[in-house]
Amino acid sequence: MKRNEITPLNPIPSKVKEETHEHGSIRDLKEVEIVRLSEEEIEKMHEKGRADAKRRMRIRTATGRIWTTLGFLLAFAVAAFALMPIVLTILDSFMSTDEIKTNYSAVYNSLSSASSETKVYLSSTPKLKMIPDMVSFSQYKTLLFLSPTYLLKFWNSVALVVPIVLGQILVGCLASYSFARYRRKRREVLFFSYVILMLMPFQVTLVPNYLIANKLGIYNTWWAIILPGVFSTFSVFLLSKYMRQIPSSYIEAAKLDGANEWNIFTKICLPMCKSAVYAMAILLFIDYWNMVEQPLILLEDSSKQPLSVFLSQINASEVGVAFAASFIFMLPPLLIFLYGEQYLVEGISRSGIK
């Protein structure tokens, strides 16, 4: 069937034959010639056409295949680049402490002198191995059972991030519902100022945060980070964008059934925005799990610092456990990613479309 579709000149001759006998028009002269072709010749022409089409098709699929392969290879390379640091960190976390020292001490010796002007030039080339000789859990053992600081910092991170995420989602949902449903000119101006605030970098917002933390006497406590985090306007912007997409007919129908605003909010709005709320929570979690700027400025006490800041202060003597610490630190976001990737992708995707 497929071949017949591609083959040119196929059904014309036989059809023409019948017509030429009935009408004696000028067309006859041309078409008579076609009729004169013997069956064999027609078959030959068909054969040629088919072969032609086949060849063209083959070239096209060949080039298509080449492009697909090239594209696949490119995507593979990018994906490998994306995964490499993560995989290496995990692999290295299974090296024993001694192995880390022999492999990487050259690297970290030159780093520890980073603050001073002198550079360390080593005469011997450092041994750089990425894959451990032997799987060893010694890093984890040291980390989890022998030195409590790491775990403490880990819990600091949790204690900072969880209230921020929950609080901002709660406050943000309420505010975005208000912005989505009540649209007057003055409110739009207010909404725009929320957007501007969302776009402000830390360099700007940390100064007022610092000021108010001092005034309220919460400087150097977790509240100095949690409270501004809860009222940050990032979630309001994205969530109200979602809530505005809810068809007004739904809301009108609910109103006719006697629903008040609270019912509309909890029974219609939130269920319809469930995936957006999840996506928002994931985004906020990554953002605050990763934070460095706020604790550096708002927390003086190093015992209150989260793990994100602490990991950067690892010096040469602690390199032995640093990879395991890094892996434990990236584990919660990775698990959340595995669990909530669908929501995240959907949430991000819809945030970009107006």
Next chain:
Amino acid sequence: MAAHDYNPEEVRKRRIRGRRKRKIREWFVFTGYLTPSLLGVLLFFFGPMMIVLVQSFQRSATNTEFVGFDNYVNVWNNQAFRTASINTLIFAGIAVPLAVLLALLLALLLSSKIPGKSVFRSIMLNPMMVPVASIVLIWQVMFSYNGALNTYMGWFGIDKIDWMKSDWSRLVILILFLWKNLGYNMVLFIAAISAVPQEQLESAKMDGAGAVRRFFSIKLPYLWPTIFFVGIMSLINSFKIFREVYLLAGDYPYDALYMLQNFMNNMFSHLDNAKLTAAAIIMCIAMIIIVGILFIAENKLGRDTEE
């Protein structure tokens, strides 16, 4: 009977009164939903921002003498502030267009007919979830003077490069930035590309338009809003690059990496309130101008493509 009492004036008044009442009630209800957020924002952002504005015209935190624009002039003439601004702008100027362009190319790649698209998308989105602090070690192993990259280059007879203490450090940070941000941008672009009407692409294909032509004439006009959105998000993230710099190079990085946040941190640790507040206001205004230009450009371009 009620028909006899019919008084159009009365009815109209009652209707207006009812409408006004409903409007007031509506205002109260929706303002109620907004109140927690609004109070917080006023207390932690807008309110203190006003104090910052006032203090930027005062001699210092303790001496409230009005000094006009002295603080602004001081900050403007400060060498460290200049270096930091220029570095931040250079970085944003290189990183943002690259982040947009490369992400768009990746999205086009993953929107074509290659196998395993969704797996690739997941893997490429992965770096976004990984905290920078936990992959800094690998970056140091790669780029330190005695690190992996220099060793590998040595095998091919290429001289060692002092990655973190030369102008190459910009490249190191740029790679880290792209590693982290491309996935997010790419997902935004994939969504936008899949929203391009399929019929138009099909009919253009029938008319013999090649892949390149189809991209520029059909897809691109639909993609402009997303390009701007991605651009603004990348711009915000490029201002956050201090995080990466701090984690890689500590408090005193090589000059080329000295960012505005480094400057602010130093001002914080010196408790230099005058410079701090003036610098914050300057950056705030600069940010508003940049974003305003982007918004205007988007409106202009968006209108052009609609016509």
